[in-house]
């Protein structure tokens with residue numbers, strides 16, 4: 017977690033990458049990429065990722081008041097070859113969940129870039145430079161451009177994000193700790209893109225909508241949980257373990273779409289210290305609790321993508337370009353001045369001098 021003083025608004029430095037609790041912004045881009053097979057694309061990706069801090073400075077410094085930041089997530093399939101690090105304990109690909117009425121599909125994704133700013137042009141600029149640097153090592157699986165709608169509402173008209181953890185609960189809920197030392201400071205990230213058939217949602221009464229969500233629409237006040245039978249979304253998404261402990265996640269959902277194309281959506285993004293918590297939420301939503309009584313929100317929200325990533329700490333990300341210490345890999349040379357490409361650790365955008373000293377050696381990772 018970044019030092020809270022190290023935020024935009026103090027007019028001094030851009031927000032450090034991997035700051036998952038970065039301020040809520042007016043704009044975001046959710047970019048999911050697949051990486052081409054073979055070791056050369058992985059080398060190119062490793063080089064770019066280890067210098068994301070430089071690219072964040074390059075773009076973020078142009079308007080320090082615009083809360084620009086980026087969080088990178090890495091998928092299970094490329095994790096070993098890309099990082100040379102042990103797989104974070106719970107990391108695996110998104111598991112399709114098939115309920116009686118609705119399915120949460122698993123869709124391709126090796127890398128996630130969660131790009132946030134109060135200025136859409138800064139998101140655009142970062143994405144442009146990023147994709148230029150990655151070149152044909154990657155293909156775009158999904159690009160979703162999100163925007164804040166009114167007072168942080170989803171396109172169904174409800175305020176979204178209220179119950180997020182705050183204070184010390186936030187890092188406790190989102191950052192891996194001593195339970196997995198190699199992954200400490202990182203976070204599991206689950207993304208899903210949902211499409212809303214708005215006309216049928218609008219055909220419901222406000223009271224029906226409120227019963228589905230579990231909050232009042234106008235003033236956002238929470239409704240009581242149902243004693244039995246159909247549960248509201250907010251109840252199904254509340255996870256309490258056998259010891260009575262509630263497990264929270266951090267959501268930074270954003271609306272996307274446009275009336276002109278009749279596309280109305282919510283991009284769900286959840287950060288969690290424990291992947292099982294998000295998976296339990298999804299099971300309760302799609303299969304139901306009790307099974308059969310699924311989340312009625314899904315009758316008006318179709319999941320069209322689903323991927324899981326792990327967002328390593330900023331330090332672990334920056335160290336990806338470092339030489340290998342052990343194992344079978346040959347130490348990867350770290351060229352502080354060279355152009356973009358395998359093993360150079362530079363984006364080739366004149367950012368080499370911005371990078372700090374690598375301190376944690378990594379395996380070069382030349383296989384997937």
Ligand code: HEM
Nearest residue numbers: 170174175176177178179210250253254282284297298317
């Ligand atoms: C179409 C997609 C979704 C929409 C429009 C949506 C909307 C909302 C809204 C309006 C609330 C109530 C206010 C708040 O606390 O934020 C809420 C609560 C919540 N949602 Fe969602 N949500 C969506 C999908 C999901 C998914 C996929 C998950 C988890 C896998 C999830 C997890 C939660 C959690 C944990 C809460 C807070 C529950 C509590 O009160 O403790 N949501 N959501």
